[in-house]
Amino acid sequence: MAKREIMRYDGDKVPSLNLSFSVGLGGHNDKGDVMLLQAMFNLIALGTNNITSVLGVRSKSELPDLTGTLDSNTIFTIIAFQHRWLHQLYPPKSGWIFPADYKKELPATVGPERRQQMFMLHQLAQEAAARLNEADYTTFLPQEFPELKPYVKN
Numbered sequence: 414m415a416k417r418e419i420m421r422y423d424g425d426k427v428p429s430l431n432l433s434f435s436v437g438l439g440g441h442n443d444k445g446d447v448m449l450l451q452a453m454f455n456l457i458a459l460g461t462n463n464i465t466s467v468l469g470v471r472s473k474s475e476l477p478d479l480t481g482t483l484d485s486n487t488i489f490t491i492i493a494f495q496h497r498w499l500h501q502l503y504p505p506k507s508g509w510i511f512p513a514d515y516k517k518e519l520p521a522t523v524g525p526e527r528r529q530q531m532f533m534l535h536q537l538a539q540e541a542a543a544r545l546n547e548a549d550y551t552t553f554l555p556q557e558f559p560e561l562k563p564y565v566k567n
Contacts, residue, residue: 414433414443414445414446414564414565414566415430415431415432415433415445415446415448415449415561415564415565415566416430416431416432416433416565416566416567417429417430417431417551417565417566417567418430418431418515419515420513420515420532420535421515421517421518422518423518424518428549428551428552429513429515429535429551430449430453430535430538430550430551430554430565431512431513431515431531432446432449432450432510432511432512432513432531433445433446433512433566434446434512435509435510435511435512436450436483436491436509436510437483437488437491437508437509437510438488438508438509439508439509440483440509440510442483444481444482444564445481445561445563445564445565445566447480447481447482447483447487448479448480448481448560448561448564449561449564449565450487450491450510450534451476451477451478451479451480451481451487452479452554452557452558452561453534453537453538453554454468454476454477454490454494455476455477455479455558456538456541456542456550456553456554456557456558457534457537457538457541458470458473458476458541459541459545459557460540460541460542460543460544460545461537461541461544464476466497467497467537468490468493468494468497468537469490469493469494469495469496469497469498470489470490470493475489475490475493476490477490479558479560479561481564488508491508491509491510492507492508494530494534495507495508495510495530498533500527501527501528501533502527502528502529502530502533503527503528503529503530504530510530510531510534511529511530511531512531513529513530513531513532513535514529535550538550538554542554
């Protein structure tokens with residue numbers, strides 16, 4: 414089940430959404446976790462003019478539907494996202510996204526440090542929500558995709 418967490422980011426406490434278990438090829442693939450990724454990918458696409466430059470997919474038709482099932486479009490979008498951000502993501506394992514470790518302070522700058530994949534998705538989702546005039550993606554996401562609500566633990 415996906416969960417709400419507070420991350421420490423650049424000296425601030427910031428609301429975030431996180432996976433409980435890994436999602437992808439060989440992952441645990443909990444329905445709520447898979448649906449969270451599917452919703453985040455769709456929100457990022459909704460708030461972005463050029464989804465290729467952000468998610469690595471060519472069109473919105475390649476995005477997964479919100480089913481909570483790890484299907485071919487979900488796997489494709491995970492891999493496309495990872496390849497797009499390959500040099501900035503940690504761990505660089507293709508086809509698999511792990512829960513973020515929000516217990517440590519996360520830096521604000523990219524620099525030479527790699528970012529956790531869920532943290533990168535958090536940043537992209539927050540930027541997309543801002544472009545849609547929403548202050549917080551963690552509250553907007555379940556409103557925009559109501560099928561996600563039962564699968565997010567507070």
